[in-house]
Amino acid sequence: MPPYDMYQWITLLTFGGLVGAMGQGAxxxxxxxxxxxEAAVKEVGMTDLIAASRIFVSLAIGFIAGSLGGIGVVQKINQIQLHEVMAIAAIGYAGADFIEGFIGQISKASRDGATPEAPPAAGADANDGALG
Structure with a gap:
């Protein structure tokens, strides 16, 4: 990746974010x-089940994932290829899914009163607690 000036970085991050949000939109x-x-089964209107804030957060996560993914995918800022666009959209789709799943696990653990297990302390024996 060649060195970019500030405007090229802003362009790359914005482009990646928009394409990532597009992938998340899909x-x-x-x-x-x-x-x-689900609304048809429950015999309620869709508006009763839609959480606009959740959709907004989802699209924002897709934007962030696409921005970061664009850095690794785009080879030449002035010659972006179709496969690069599709890869960034896939990053927005899958990256948002990964991040939302991770956030869901953390929030579930906090609702249950559990705290995530801390990693072993530095210098701890690597075989402590190992099976076998």
Whole structure:
């Protein structure tokens, strides 16, 4: 990757973010379809089940994942290839899924009163607690 000036970095991060949010938007569309089916089963309106704040957070996470992914994917800022665009969109789709799943585990643990297990202290024996 050649060195970029400030404007090229802003362009790359913004482009990656928008494409990542687009990938996340595709995931959101699938979720809305499932939500429509759930609303029909429960015999309620879709608006009763939609949380706009959750959609916004989801798209924001896709933007962040796409921005970061764009740094690693784009080879030449002035000649972005279709496969690079599709890779960034996939990063937005999958990256948001990964981050939301991770956040969900942390919030579930905090609701249950559990705290995440701390890693072993520096200098601890690597075989402490190992099976076998």
């Amino acid at each position: 995931r959101t569309a699938v979720g809305l379809k499932k939500l429509a089916q």
